[in-house]
Amino acid sequence: MSKENYDTKLSLLESLPQKDVKAPTTPVDTTLQEAENLFVWAQEDKIILESKGLDWETYTEDLPVRVGACRYAQAVWMKERYSQEEALKTWREESPKAYEFRNDLLADLRFAFRKRSDLLARVRAIADGEGDADMIQDLMDISVLGKANTPELEKVKYDLSNFDIAGQKSDHLAELLAKANGATLDNSKAKDVRDRAFTHLKEALDEIRDTGKYAFRKDPERYKGYISRYKRR
Incomplete structure (x- = not known):
């Protein structure tokens, strides 16, 4: 009921003037x-x-x-x-690990591409920036860059599956952060x-x-x- x-x-509620709407006291x-x-x-x-x-x-x-x-x-x-609160809790648990994973991937790419100045410049560009949204985008950019330059990575016997994981983490974390933000913005x-x-x-x-x-x-x-x-x- x-x-x-x-x-x-519902239609009546949505038509109420915003100035008259009050949160419960x-x-x-x-x-x-x-x-x-x-x-x-x-x-x-x-x-x-x-x-x-x-x-x-x-x-x-x-x-x-x-x-x-x-x-x-x-x-x-x-x-x-x-x-939202569950998402915020999960984000707080997963994001530090994601930052560490991103930093490890950047270190891996710097080593694998150490003789390719052009690729190193792209790694530096990815590493530039800060914040949660930037970290999430970094993971996706790393995934794309790594998959596009496998010869250098294969020379150092690198596990290419890390780039699939990076892409998946980027998608997952983007959705998680959006839900978590709902809990903090309260809007x-x-x-x-x-x-x-x-x-x-x-x-x-x-x-x-x-x-x-x-x-x-x-x-x-x-x-x-x-x-x-x-x-x-």
Whole structure:
């Protein structure tokens, strides 16, 4: 059902002005449960809440749909975030080895091409630069250069399979770094939609709670149902 609610709301969520979209300031799972509790609590007070101006259909009847959409958006975001965090962890484990492998390959090429000034110039060009993206590109450039100049490498009995490994590592690391960057930049589409779904849910929560707190300001037994237990702690 949450997926259906999400699909129903997606176009509306995407149309929300960016300036109105706010990241959650309370735990999402807690907010979702409080919204479900509020929906049940408010049923008894429908006539009174409507008499105070609450748009029952827009906010109260729609509350379960907003809850479902937010619940699904949160699940999608958490799944992506977990994947990104795993990628970041893997990158931190693999990248030092990749740098070492790149440096070893450059040393191998310098030795194999030591009598070829033209090829040494290309090795120097590859070695020039720094950073993760540069290292990834270096591996691919080394793979191409090595495969194109096998006679010199065969003279020193070099294992040419290293160039296949370099190319494969370059592709793998490029994909891994892209995923890992998602965890550090924190700007994914999934997070944006989650924030929009939370904003949409909070709009209804605020309307119902504000109306309920006003309507029952002199009735503690009904008033308490319109207060966030999380914020009271």
